[in-house]
Amino acid sequence: MSHTVTASITATTQPAVERVQHQPNMAGDNALRLAGLAKRFGTTSVFDDIDADIGHGEFITLLGPSGCGKSTLLRAIAGLTPLDQGSIHVGQDDITELPPQQRGIGMVFQHYALFPNMRVVDNIGFGLRMQKVSRNERERRVDTVLRLVELSDQAHKFPHQLSGGQRQRVALARALVVEPRVLLMDEPLSALDARIRRHLRDQIRDIQKSLGLTTLFVTHDQEEAMLMSDRVFLMHQGRILQQDRAETLYTRPSGSAAAGFMGHYNLLDAVEAEPLLGFRPQSARVALRPEALYLSLDGRPFGGDLPPRVGPALSGVVRRHRLLGNIVRYEIVGSTLTLNIDTLNRSTRTLLVEGTQVNMYADLDEVQELSE
């Protein structure tokens, strides 16, 4: 149970949502600044040197593999885990030493963490009761956030009478009702099925935008990060490797670790890459996305015309294909390297079967040279 984190700023006489909406857009007022954060459990470092500036109203996803330290970082920002080093500012305020309930930070967890014996309205209103907000005011604010998460008709149910998606919306409403300056969400959608997940993604993003709420959202799902964020922070082994807009992170990974996590890149060392590029790259490694590689079959382009600048043809044999809905990803084995190559899945085209002889080409304008 995690009611300690439904922290709040001072009580107000205006409804929750309106108050946030009408806040003047002061530069940095509700921004989040992390400086030199470090955390150890015993002698083991969980994260180190975490520096980040999140702008007012920005939606950031913290993306990284299991165990890289995402939840621990979020818990440290919320004040649930003490830091070993560093400082945290919300707007102009240093909150590093404040208890969770005084940080102005709302948090939503992966597993709803609702009070099972309380109805939806009371779960949501709990934080306001703790703040001794008057009953009228409480009802008004709970009502506002219930409408925001589209649960007004479920207000008097208990958590066990709700679906997973509805419970997570209650958890979101409970975090929002106390008007946090910053919202933290730790894989809030990962326990939900794909359809609900897609719907809730959009709903969370719409609500966040309408409130202008500075948000840090954790996921290990690359697609989710790409779809939702203003910027993505890519975390790996306790460090933030790259902070960039989603499209930049995808097309311009900063190094092998970033490329390895994003977009199913083909990672080649310089010697492997040379026959495909027609020259020896300057860098030690290069990364090529599956959609930056092209195929020809019997001398004709297969799956799309070749781009203007391609490297030499490299022959190979289809080992397998993976059907990814709109994309077919072929694994092609050449004499010195194996590549994943994407083509669009079209009804007018048959799939290439195992053993088919093809030629492979690299789009030279899409080669990413990696420094490490």
Ligand SMILES: Nc1ncnc2c1ncn2[C@@H]1O[C@H](COP(=O)(O)OP(=O)(O)OP(=O)(O)O)[C@@H](O)[C@H]1O
């Ligand atoms: N209370 C603790 N005591 C000791 N080690 C811990 C504790 N909590 C977390 N760790 C360790 O810290 C590391 C980071 O854990 P964390 O839960 O932050 O990862 P995560 O990125 O959220 O992973 P996941 O995607 O699986 O949720 C892991 O190696 C974990 O074993």
Ligand SMILES: [Mg+2]
């Ligand atoms: Mg986690």
